[in-house]
Amino acid sequence: MTDTCCLTTKDFSTLEAMLQRRRAFADPIAAVLEEKLSQSRVVPVDAVSPDIVTLNSRVVFRxxxxxxxTRTLVQNETRGPVGSSLPLGTRRGLCMLGMARGQTASIEQADGRRERIAIEAVLYQPEAARRALQEKPARRPAALTLVYSAPWGSRPLGEIGKIRQTEDNDPGPSAA
Incomplete structure (x- = not known):
């Protein structure tokens, strides 16, 4: 599949769990999973480079x-609109996980033919997006500005006025 790839600890754990399930059902992709796990370099989630394909990354490839x-690499096939995602359980999805921008890999499909996958760009990576949010300086709210001034003695907004009633506190049949 690939020479080496870089997986986050989270993605590595996801693949390990996937391997256990696939082995239980004698799924032919189990061998591909084993190869992927054995050839991977594992890094902490917060240390992965932003040009690495991780789970839920938006990737441009050929x-x-x-x-x-352009597809989003997803764990479950049912997530997202049709044609916008690439499930991790496919050979292409599995191959792309952990690849870097500019990297090319060759995979063998179930029918025996080989194809080359080239990663052109990683448009979005959740780990990089999370780091960018954490690195932003905290915004202080702007000073408050009075935009409306009510005349003195007027009712506050939302207050309900009192109902006028007749002298004997019986509004009569017309109030019903």
Whole structure:
């Protein structure tokens, strides 16, 4: 599949759990998972480079000499609109996980044919986005500005006025 790849501790754990399930059902992709896990370098989630494909990353890639494609690498096939995601359980999705921008890998499909996957760009990576939010300086709220001044003695906004009633406190049948 790939020479080496860089997986976050979270993605590595996801693949290990996936391998256990796939082994239980004698799934042919279990061998691909084993290879991926054995060839991976594991890094903490907060230390992964922003150009590495992680789970839920939005990736621009090319298959062989085909057109550029953009997909989000997802764990479950049912997430997101049709055609916008690439499940991790596919050979392509599994191959892309941990690859870096500019890296190319060759994978063998179930029917025996080989294809090359080239990662052109990582448009969004959740780990990098989280770091960017944490690194932003805290914004102080701007000074408050009075935008409306009510005349003295007027009722506060939202207050309900009193109901006028007749002298004997019986509004009569017309109030019903």
């Amino acid at each position: 298959i062989d000499a085909g057109p550029l494609e």
